[in-house]
Amino acid sequence: MTRNHRRALVALAVAATALVAATPAEAHGLVGKQDLPIPKWLFAWAAFVVLVISFVGLATLWQTARFGDVTERRRLALPRVLDPLCGALGVLMFAGLVYAGYAGTQESAANILPTVVYVTFWVGIPFASLFLGDVFRAFNPWRAIGRAVGTVVAKAGGGAQPEPLEYPARLGRWPAAAGILLFAALELTYTNRDDPSTLATLALAYAAVQLVGMSLFGVRAWSDRGDAFSVYFGLFATLSPLRWTRDALHTRPVLSGTARIEPGAGLVPLVCVMIGSTSFDGFSVSSFWTSIAGDLQPRVVDAGFSIEHATELVFAGGLLVMIGVVTSLYLLGCRGMHSAITRSSDETTMGLARRFAPTLVPIALAYVVAHYFGLLSYQGQAMAYLLSDPLGNGHDYLGTAGSTIDYTWISATGIWYVQVAALVLGHAVGLALAHDRALLMFSSARVAARSQYWMLAVMVTFTSLALWLLSNTN
DSSP: OOHHHHHHHHHHHHHHHHHHHSOOOOOOOOOGGGOOSSOHHHHHHHHHHHHHHHHHHHHHHOOSOOSSSOOOEEEEEOOTTHHHHHHHHHHHHHHHHHHHHHHSOSOTTTSHHHHIIIIIIIIIHHHHHHHHOSHHHHHOHHHHHHHHHHHHHHHHTTTOOOOOOOOOTTTTTHHHHHHHHHHHHHHHHOTTTTOHHHHHHHHHHHHHHHHHHHHHHOHHHHHHHTOHHHHHHHHHHTTSSEEEOSSEEEEOOTTHHHHTOOOOTTHHHHHHHHHHHHHHHHHTTBHHHHHHHHHHHHHHHHTTOOHHHHHHHHHHHHHHHHHHHHHHHHHHHHHHHHHHSTTTOOOOHHHHHHHHGGGGHHHHHHHHHHHHHHHHHHHGGGHHHHHHSTTSSSOOSSSOTTOOOOTTSSOHHHHHHHHHHHHHHHHHHHHHHHHHHHHHHSSSHHHHHHHHHHHHHHHHHHHHHHHHHHTSBO
16 A cells, blocks of 8 residues: 555545544524525535545645646637727726716615626626636726826827836735725725715725826736736636737636746735635624624724724724634644745745745635625626616616516525535635645655645635635524
8 A cells, every 4th residue: 555545544534533523513404595405514524525535636646746837829819909999998887887976876776886896896707707717907997098098108209108117026916915905894894885976986096096006117017916906806817727818819727827826925915815805704794793793892982983983993803803814824834834844945934825825816716606606696687777777867778677686596505505616616726736836846746745734724724614604694
């Protein structure tokens, strides 16, 4: 029996022992979206066993790196005019949405802007990025404006224009991490987050910041590193087999794009914010958080804050704590990995954290799917009547203003299956990427496998956290 087969048997034995030793929860039905035919503990342990089996299979059968050296294929030539046309369409859509925010009804359910921001944009684009590639980049309105202004300035100056500043390597993706954190705070802590005019103002302010960044460092450099949404959606797009350029469509092996993500400053906080903010979104509707917030809010009010501001501060604190927990778990895994390979590598703990941060991207997407699939499935249908009456003033431009949301097209049980499948698949993909990265970095397959035991523990912890959050919502 080989060493790898012994490892496999030991890991399976541990998983089986844990499953048998687990205290059986009552197999009672869940209400609402959690109405499952089988108990929650079975879902949790099944996910755990699948992850262990997946990692053992990778350690046993996967002895050489596969994702680091791949070849893309040019599949389709595109007219160069298509890219600026998509950008112009993005600018028109952005302008129309801002107009709707100011001129339309301030009732959030009837104005198109809140639904577009929190459902179509924030949730829908990650789904589209997985299947279609980086679609946001083509329609990014501030990128289109920045490029158009640069073209006009170049022509006005006879083809000469000042060179942009060199983007600081130490700045990395820190601006993107800060931007995603601020958006998460808007969505999860601000009491007026769905006010159309407020959203319109914030959208204009964000666009202004992006244009300043592009004017300083160049459109491409800022879009790749500083623009929070461009970077955020772009990370998810690396999981897609499709890659778009200005004049062609390319295909690549699945996951090869993620394996090529450049590890640099700010990537670790960015992916931890991505996972932590989504985790807090699920945690914030649990009875456990309701009890905690109920105890904290009166104390903040006693300190001199209004009830509204006290609520915002408590939720902001919860968001930061959750991101801190996710970050600590990841760094703890990297610390353990460093201790396991000290004699085989000169990498520091933070160096390992940066190198393995791309492996968290599929986990971040799995969290998005698990927590927001129900929202997209139901509330996404609202776009049918909102597009027909975007301002909410009684028009019916498309003849669909009278349509309603069909809550029967997928059951609550069906949504649960999608959520659990997304988490299991996302974490298995994350483990695959981590294992492949370890094989590429370390001196032998044995050292690579030893290093990844710690990452396996981190991934299992993330899976358990996500399942617990899904099973403890009100």
